[in-house]
Amino acid sequence: MSNFSDVVLMTHVLFGMLCIVTSVWVFVDVLHASEANQARIRTMSLAVAVFMWLAYLIGGYWYVVFYSTDKALILKGPWPFAHNFFMEMKEHVALMLLLLATYLPIAASNKLFSNKSARSVVLYVAGLIVLIGMTLDGSGAIIGMGAKVALLAK
Amino acid sequence: MEDNGLEKYTVSYGVSLAITVLLSALLVVFKELNDPLLNFMKKVTVHHWVTHGAFDLIVFVGLGWLLAQLNGGAGLKISTKSFITMIVGAVVLGGLIISGFYLIEG
Numbered sequence: 001m002s003n004f005s006d007v008v009l010m011t012h013v014l015f016g017m018l019c020i021v022t023s024v025w026v027f028v029d030v031l032h033a034s035e036a037n038q039a040r041i042r043t044m045s046l047a048v049a050v051f052m053w054l055a056y057l058i059g060g061y062w063y064v065v066f067y068s069t070d071k072a073l074i075l076k077g078p079w080p081f082a083h084n085f086f087m088e089m090k091e092h093v094a095l096m097l098l099l100l101a102t103y104l105p106i107a108a109s110n111k112l113f114s115n116k117s118a119r120s121v122v123l124y125v126a127g128l129i130v131l132i133g134m135t136l137d138g139s140g141a142i143i144g145m146g147a148k149v150a151l152l153a154k
Numbered sequence: 155m156e157d158n159g160l161e162k163y164t165v166s167y168g169v170s171l172a173i174t175v176l177l178s179a180l181l182v183v184f185k186e187l188n189d190p191l192l193n194f195m196k197k198v199t200v201h202h203w204v205t206h207g208a209f210d211l212i213v214f215v216g217l218g219w220l221l222a223q224l225n226g227g228a229g230l231k232i233s234t235k236s237f238i239t240m241i242v243g244a245v246v247l248g249g250l251i252i253s254g255f256y257l258i259e260g
Contacts, residue, residue: 056207064201084260085253091203092182092252095210096175096245102214103171107164117158117234121168124238128245 005066012062013140015055019101020133022048026104027126030119033112045108045122048129052101056094063091074146077153082146090139097132100125158237162222162229168237169230170218172244178210179248183255 022044029041067087074083104125110118185192185202195202222229232240 060204060207064204081260085256088256088260089253092178092206093249095178095207096248098207099171099174099178099210099214100245103167106167110159110161110164115159117160117237118164120234120238121160121164121241124242128242132245132249 005062008058008062008066012055012059013137015051015058016133016137016140019048019051019055020130020137022051023101023104023126023129023133026108027123027130030112030122030126033119035113038111038113041112041122042105042108045105045126048104048126049101052098052129056098059094070143070147073150074143077146077150079142079146079149082143086139086142086146090136090143093132094136097129097136100129100132104129158232158234160234160237163218165230165232165237166221166224167214167218168241169221169232170214172240173217174210174214175244175248176251177213178206179251181206181209182252186255186259 026041026044026048029037029044033041071083071087074080074087104122107118107121107125110121112119112122185195185206192202195205198205199208224230
């Protein structure tokens with residue numbers, strides 16, 4: 001059972017990382033937007049949304065089904081802030097990230113190569129996804145450490 | 155208002171994104187400080203966080219569609235600078251509200 005929980009959690013992390021990497025791809029591609037890469041930008045923007053939705057759904061499943069054990073452990077350990085701040089912040093900021101990722105393909109549906117405004121919107125949205133994604137990824141690491149130091153302190 | 159050449163759904167869902175992000179951040183504060191609201195959200199689905207996510211998605215989709223119907227179906231008109239400032243400002247402010255709240259209450 002524990003192995004299944006770990007697989008679910010790592011799958012969540014995998015899709016989260018894919019969302020970040022793909023957003024970087026979109027950012028760089030939009031900096032060099034042309035008629036030739038328009039279709040690729042739209043496909044990769046859609047991939048950002050799909051990866052984020054998978055990360056959200058899989059992470060949400062893990063959070064609702066498995067996290068209560070880790071939460072109790074973390075709160076009794078030396079790093080209670082790993083839950084009280086980092087997990088609480090992460091679970092709610094992730095909802096903002098989900099909305100940004102869902103919006104990205106909508107913004108990328110414009111003719112980016114001929115519309116500077118649309119390029120700016122996509123660049124800002126992709127940039128925000130990368131920054132928030134990395135912040136949440138780091139928060140996940142701290143939550144994991146919170147559980148680890150709690151086990152070590154036992 | 156300036157015509158930035160953005161498609162109407164890009165503008166309407168961008169504004170919806172900004173509003174939803176702020177509403178979501180405020181909902182964090184209200185539900186954590188209000189037990190009846192938190193208990194209600196826990197009863198609606200398996201977890202208050204699931205209800206919170208569903209609320210965000212319904213507001214985002216519904217508001218974006220509604221805003222696109224304004225001006226006789228032409229949607230909202232807004233300058234590019236104001237539009238981007240609105241999105242980035244809402245995300246930064248929303249993040250600060252959530253982080254600040256848990257920093258103080260956590």
